[in-house]
Amino acid sequence: MEIDLVVQALVGNCIKHIEHESLNRIYAGYSQKYGKNVFVKAYKQGQQNKFLVEMAVNRQLNNRYLGQNRLTTMIDDFSYILILEDLSPKDLDWPNNEEKLAHEMGRQVALFHTTVQPIQGMPNTTDLVKIVGASIMTVVSKETRDALLHINEKFHDNRHFWNDLKMTESVVLHGDVGVRNFKIIENKVALIDFERARVGIKYVDFVKLFYQDFRLNPKLIDAFKAGYLKIGTLEEISENIKWYAIFYTAIGIYKYTEKIDDQNFKLIGEQMIDDCCRFLALT
Numbered sequence: 001m002e003i004d005l006v007v008q009a010l011v012g013n014c015i016k017h018i019e020h021e022s023l024n025r026i027y028a029g030y031s032q033k034y035g036k037n038v039f040v041k042a043y044k045q046g047q048q049n050k051f052l053v054e055m056a057v058n059r060q061l062n063n064r065y066l067g068q069n070r071l072t073t074m075i076d077d078f079s080y081i082l083i084l085e086d087l088s089p090k091d092l093d094w095p096n097n098e099e100k101l102a103h104e105m106g107r108q109v110a111l112f113h114t115t116v117q118p119i120q121g122m123p124n125t126t127d128l129v130k131i132v133g134a135s136i137m138t139v140v141s142k143e144t145r146d147a148l149l150h151i152n153e154k155f156h157d158n159r160h161f162w163n164d165l166k167m168t169e170s171v172v173l174h175g176d177v178g179v180r181n182f183k184i185i186e187n188k189v190a191l192i193d194f195e196r197a198r199v200g201i202k203y204v205d206f207v208k209l210f211y212q213d214f215r216l217n218p219k220l221i222d223a224f225k226a227g228y229l230k231i232g233t234l235e236e237i238s239e240n241i242k243w244y245a246i247f248y249t250a251i252g253i254y255k256y257t258e259k260i261d262d263q264n265f266k267l268i269g270e271q272m273i274d275d276c277c278r279f280l281a282l283t
Contacts, residue, residue, distance in 0.1 A: 006081075007040055016028065023047065024195075026041055040081060045077060049123065053195055053197045053198075067083045089185050092189070103223040104188075109177060110228040113172065113232055123198035125198055125199065128165065132152060135248070138255060139255060144254060148251060173201075175194075178208055209224070250273050254269050
């Protein structure tokens, strides 16, 4: 691809494309220009916000940022290039040492929540009611959409819900907290991949991790929270808002699995919905 040649010209011919599941085009290798190993992301035209967020968060959270380039002419649908130092991340030894790793994950998420500040253009999901309503209407299946609308109405019928929502703290969320986005860097657990960062309710960052990776194991959840409390605070969150955050996450999973055939992930979303229904006494 022509974009490969552009990236090589920017950072050096030793850079190589790496196959990756995201819409970005990923490169890594030694850069003659920077005199070190680099990790490069090329973003498509419609991903300007992700490019800006990833760049800004890295500059706030670590020293990896090396440079960026906004192409004057779109090449192979790509318009933005972000250059970071490659710290040779390694996968976690998961599921071995789960409790110890869960504790360190909590510390890293707390570090993110307490360090990263909003930037202009960062998505904002603080108005969760509006976001949930809009998300439900984009679900393709009418049967699923109608069921989700009914659940949403039941949340709203609770007379404490609206005040609870108003009183709930918002922070900059990572947006995709899961085992796959934690790596071992310089012998320590580290959180990576910040392009989905957004402002929102803190608990939203915990839901997929607790359900998908921790399998709602109370020991892992407690270890995570203990690690989080080493750096951050966990304000008391009402049951209404906790379950609404889970509901919001489940809607995202439903939308994803309508496009991508991932039965295991779909089952997790269905479990979240079933749990929400039990909370609302709908079953």
